[in-house]
Amino acid sequence: MRHKSGDTPASRPRVALLEDSPEEAQAAIELLTHNGHRVMHQKNGRVFFEMLQRDSFDILILDWSVPELSGYEVLRRVRDNLRSNVPAVMLTARGSEFEVVQALNGGADDYLVKPWRPFELLARLQVQLRSGRSQPAAPGEDEIEGWHFSAADQTVRRGTEEFRLPLKEFEVARMLFRHLGRPLSREHLNETLWARQAASRTIDTHVSRVRSRLGLTIDGGFQLQAIYGFGYRLDRVA
Incomplete structure (x- = not known):
């Protein structure tokens, strides 16, 4: 083990x-x-x-x-x-x-x-x-709340929509969805995805791009919000 x-x-x-x-x-x-x-x-x-x-x-x-x-x-x-x-x-x-x-x-x-x-x-x-947290449905894949993540081609799919993301943005998006409904600290993101090498502004930039590309706002049914002094939280909006 x-x-x-x-x-x-x-x-x-x-x-x-x-x-x-x-x-x-x-x-x-x-x-x-x-x-x-x-x-x-x-x-x-x-x-x-x-x-x-x-x-x-x-x-x-x-x-x-x-x-x-x-x-x-x-x-x-x-x-x-x-x-x-x-x-x-x-x-x-x-x-x-x-x-x-x-x-x-x-x-x-x-x-x-x-x-x-x-x-x-x-x-x-x-x-x-x-x-x-969601577990991979197949090697390199996740299915979370109707969003499908495929690491092979770095694509995110929801219904008929498909988004191909740069590698780091794909990793950020998948991690946010894996922690859906939970506060996720910048330190957690940094340690997991950048091995503690990224500055806060780098993380913030990637998260901002993910929010924009995937439409993670109230109108889209999933809201990605910043938590001052901590990190981020992605929630499903009823």
């Missing part, structure tokens, strides 16, 4: 881990890193939430009992204040029925009680990643 050396950054999910036990954190980081994930770790709930305000991730792993702001409180703030539907998994020693139900009702997508088993954790994360 380990990732191959040829894996691209775009294929490696970004994981935000909240865990205050050094031993537990190290074990999780090693497991996830060796299996193709990129992990950002914090042991303090307040610092962790501040990180989420600056950056975006593909999945969150939250311990409940951590300093300053509990994992459950972080989860509620993510759902209420950040308006984010990023998948969140509680990974905690608390295992009473009341606490499990409380967390699930509070916005958790899954709940694992410590001690966790490595292969079960990986499998449960994969389930959430599959449900949280």
